[in-house]
Amino acid sequence: MEKDTSIPEDLKLAVLEKIKPTEAERKILTAVQEELAAEVKAAAEKLCVADIFVKMVGSAARGTWLSGTHDIDVFISFPEETSREELERRGMEIAREVAKKAEHAEDRHAEHPYLNIVFKGFDVDLVPCFRVESACQLKSAVDRTPFHNEFVKTHIKGREDDVLLMKQFMRGGGVYGSELKTQGFSGYLTELLIIHYGSFENTVKAACLWKPGKKIDIMQHSEMEHTEPLVMVDPTDPKRNVAAALSLDKFCMFMDHCREFMKSPGLNFFFPPPLSPLEDREFLEKLESRKSSQLAIVFKTPDIVDDVLYPQLYKMEQAAAALLHEYDFSVIKTGVWSGKPETVVMLELISGTLPNVKKRIGPPVWVREHAEKFKAKYEGAENVFGGYIEGGKYVFEIQRKYPTAKGLLENQLLNCSLGKQVKSSVSAGFEVIEDAEICRLKDPDFRVFLRKWV
Amino acid sequence: MEKDTSIPEDLKLAVLEKIKPTEAERKILTAVQEELAAEVKAAAEKLCVADIFVKMVGSAARGTWLSGTHDIDVFISFPEETSREELERRGMEIAREVAKKAEHAEDRHAEHPYLNIVFKGFDVDLVPCFRVESACQLKSAVDRTPFHNEFVKTHIKGREDDVLLMKQFMRGGGVYGSELKTQGFSGYLTELLIIHYGSFENTVKAACLWKPGKKIDIMQHSEMEHTEPLVMVDPTDPKRNVAAALSLDKFCMFMDHCREFMKSPGLNFFFPPPLSPLEDREFLEKLESRKSSQLAIVFKTPDIVDDVLYPQLYKMEQAAAALLHEYDFSVIKTGVWSGKPETVVMLELISGTLPNVKKRIGPPVWVREHAEKFKAKYEGAENVFGGYIEGGKYVFEIQRKYPTAKGLLENQLLNCSLGKQVKSSVSAGFEVIEDAEICRLKDPDFRVFLRKWV
Structure with missing residues (x-):
């Protein structure tokens, strides 16, 4: 544990003032949740589906949502003996009925299909699931969520503010979110950390001393060996690591964020100043001072969800680096940025040319x-x-067959092992641009990425 | 062993015609040897040194000298009980007396001092030594030579031509000579190979199949473990490896030379066409086609014998390469050339510049x-x-502290571990020149080196 330094109360209050939902926000949320529940029940009745329950889950239902976020998760649970086919068909029928009143609707797919709608300005997932006795008897991964909900609701009481602080603190450190793009901390993981350590402050202090392989088992019900950097045994299922998606680097970035924060606590750890897009002039100056070679592989962004896209982009990033390495180029670092319409894999090399x-x-x-x-x-x-x-x-x-990195990539990139949709997009056409040519890419979000890059 | 290919007799004859001393040469040699023996005895008498013997050793004494070489080794042996001080003092007095009739004389020093003179056009070493019973009881390394002489003389009879062929063949392959500059095969080692394998042809065929660690023990009197690529146990001293000075690369170059020769035997393996000095234009063309970075460290050649100079140059070559590697430069190859007045350590790099x-x-x-x-x-x-x-x-x-290899060498070369005389010469001043600047070095012998280099 850290020595006596503690986090000033007024700092926490200042943060909470910005992130804690107001009474008015809460009222609206509650009203919308109730309205959605009623809509689901009405739809079920209309479609003659008996024996379903509606359950509000997620941070909105647990009082751990950040002000300004508008996510509601509505679970429509079917009896355990329902067939998977029927669950999917009837569940989606109900969801589509509800969606008639929505501003927007979109089919999505996890382990089974669900519907994402925009309803009165809220981002709502309507998710059919099975109603099982315990989290160990799951019929599908999504059925777990109601158990998480129950566990958190019964243990988090009085510490909701600590969860809010931690979520915002992780956002500030760039480690919040367990999507495959971020590979950081999920909301549930954050809640369990607060439940385990008791407070935001205790969690921060403890994380300063973490080592990879750190295991937390709140229910003390797991003997499993894990290889992930952080193991948070799911209190509702001893076989599952809640932190399985957390990468080593995000684990370390969080530790680093905690240590720096304990040295001089400040609002900036929660709300880092936004970065401005890098201008051409700045980029050219950086090129001149670094004198390395910058390469950008540019191609059309495949039209797939981030959780499918990013693993493929990271794979491509690794494959391109391995290809360059195999042909004697020295890679300093790699990165990916994806926007609309273009995706960029960035590569910084010691040199883009080698002798013949x-x-x-x-x-x-x-x-x-x-x-x-x-x-x-x-x-x-x-x-x-x-x-x-x-x-x-x-x-x-x-x-030497390929004395330039550009020539190598142009000739051999498609022979690398690439994910399905990325491969098809890259096959349709890609460009390798170098150094000053990269100024061609004007997307402001890319330019923010570029500011961190150089 | 190779399959039935054998070396054409007329090829051997054609080589021997060029390298075997003529009857006239032999007569002159014999006459000069006798004259030298008489001079030594006369000098000893004049100086009242009794009980010395004069012994002709070396290839001239064994009939294995190449036509055109003019080396005679005269050993002046003292009784075993002579003190080292007396041996050196009186031995050198006799040698200096003989030298009065020489065209030129120069003090040299191995384990003890000896005199090198030019006598009637011959290059003569006058070497004082102890007369011991067997090579195992040596008082100094040089005392070994008479035993080698005896062994070869009694075993080589009838195979002198094979020795001549092998010596010339090794010369042609650039592996003849056991000086520290060459690290190749000594004359004695060559003779022992012929004694062991029986002929030039058998030796060549056997060498095609050598592996490092190859051990030849003609007298079968050694159980010693050695780590050198070739172990030729000295027939006169089981503790000594005659091939100790042979480097792995010269061992392999000889094997390669043998294999190529067996594929298509020809005069060129004995007398490779001489290389012409590389011209500026050719060098510039090579730079353009290779596109690597060529660096030359140039300094004044220290005034020391090759056996002291070359180990220091090789050490410097390694040290410079290690320094460059430590600072992230990729070294393709290194080499040394030494002439008068300058010495050059050559370095070829992937690139002489790195990013900042x-x-x-x-x-x-x-x-x-x-x-x-x-x-x-x-x-x-x-x-x-x-x-x-x-x-x-x-x-x-x-x-990066040193983004150019030239800057790195200029700043850090003197902090490397260098041999004494090379360090003092480099300290007095050195220059690092690059690429086209290397055209400044005009020495034709350096330009021959450069032809092999690029």
Whole structure:
């Protein structure tokens, strides 16, 4: 634990003033929730579906939602013995009936289909699920949510403000959100941290001392071995790690955020000043001072949800770096940015060009068959500069196939292992632009990304 | 063993015709040897040194000398009980007396002093030594030579031509000579190979199949473990490896030379066409086609014998490469050339410049004390581009101290571990020249080196 420093009360109050829903907000939320519940029941009756329950889950239902967010999760639960086919069909029928009164509706798909609607300005998920006895008997992952809801509701009482503070603090540190894009902390994980450590302050102090492999088991009901950086055993299911989606880097960024905060607590850890888009002039100055090579692979963003898109982008980022490395280019760092209509994979290299000459090291001279085959292949061949023996091995100086990173990517990127939709989009066309050419990309959000990049 | 291919007799004859001393040469040699023996005896008498013997050793005495070479080794042996001081003093007195009739004389020093003279056009070493019973009881390394002489003389009879062929063949392959510059095969080692394998042809065929660690023990009197690529146990001293000076690369170059020769035997393996000096125009063309960076460290050649100079140059070559590597430069190859008045250490790099930005990877975030110290050092410091967390570690993008290889060498070369005389010469002044600037070095022998280099 940290020494006696503690977080000033007035700082917490100042934060809460900005993020805690007002009484008016609460009233509106409650009214909309009740209205939605009534709509679902009415729809079920109209469609002659008996024996369904409506359940409000998520942070809105638990009093741990941040002011300004407008998310409501409505679970429509069917008896356990319902067939999956019937659950999906009838559940979606009810949802579509409700959606008739919505401003917007969109089919989505997790383990089974659900409907996302905009209803009176709220972002509402209408999710059919099974009603099971305990979280261990799940028929699908989504059925877990009501159990989470129950657990949090019964344990969080009186500490809702700590959850709000922690969520905003994590947002400020860029580690909030368990989507595959962010790989950070989910709302449920945040709530469990507060339940375990007792308060925002205790959690922050404890996290300063975390190490990867940190395990928290509130119910003390798991002996499982995990390999993730943080293991938060689900109180409603001993086999599940609530923090499974948290990446090592987000785990470390949170620790770093906590340590810096404890050194000098301030509002900026909750509300970092927004970054302005990097201007052309600034980018060109950075190029000049860094003198490295910047490459951007640009292609049309596939029309798929972020949770499908980002894993494919991260895979492509790794594949491009591995390709460059294989062909002797030194990668300083990689990154991805995705917007509409374009996606960019950024690569910073020590140099985007390599000499024509490449040193090919062969087998030891005494491994005769291989050595002679190697020598026969290169000796006197076209585009071979010369050969010699070094460290007991044949070495030939050959013509490098791809002396520029741009040429390599243009020729070989599509031979890399890429995700389905990204591959199809990249196949349809991509461009590799370098250094000052990158000024062509004007999207302000990309330019914010670029400010962090250089 | 190779399949039935054998070396054409007329090829061997054609080589021997060029390298085997003529009857006239032999007569002159014998006459000069006898004259020298008489001179030594006369000098000893004049100086009242009794009980010395004169012994002709070396290839001239064994009939294995190449036509055109003019080396005679005269050993002046003293009784074993002579003190080292007396041996050196009286031995050199005799040698100096003989030298009065020489065209030129020069003091040299191995384990003890000896005199090198030019006598009737021959290069003669006058070497005082102890007369011991067997090579195992040596009082100094040089005392071994008479035993080698005896062994070879009694075993080589009838195979002198094979020795001549092998010596010339090794010359052609650039592997003949056991000086520290060459690190190849000594004359004695060559003779022992012929004694062991029986002929030039058998040796060549056997060498095609060598592997490092190859051990030959003609007298079968050694159980010693050695780590050298080739172990030729001295028939006169089981503790000594005659091939100790042979480097792995020269061992392999010889194997390669043998294999190529067996594929298509020809005079060129004995007498490779001489290389012409590389012209400026050719060098510039090579620079253009290779597109790598060529660096030459140029300094005044220290006035010391090759056996002292070359180990220091090789050490400097390694040290410069290690320095460049430590500062992120990629070295393709290194080489040394030494002439009068200048010595050149050549370095070929992927690039002689690196970006200003350098990625400094720190400790894992959870190793708190180190991680915080690392972060405190770089965060917000001058010349730091930025920082982030990658793979659980703090990473900072800092200003590279030496973005050019030339600047690095100019600043840090003298902090490398260098040999005594080379260090003193480099300290007195050196220059690092790059690419086209290297055309400034006009020495034709350097230009021959350069032809092999690019």
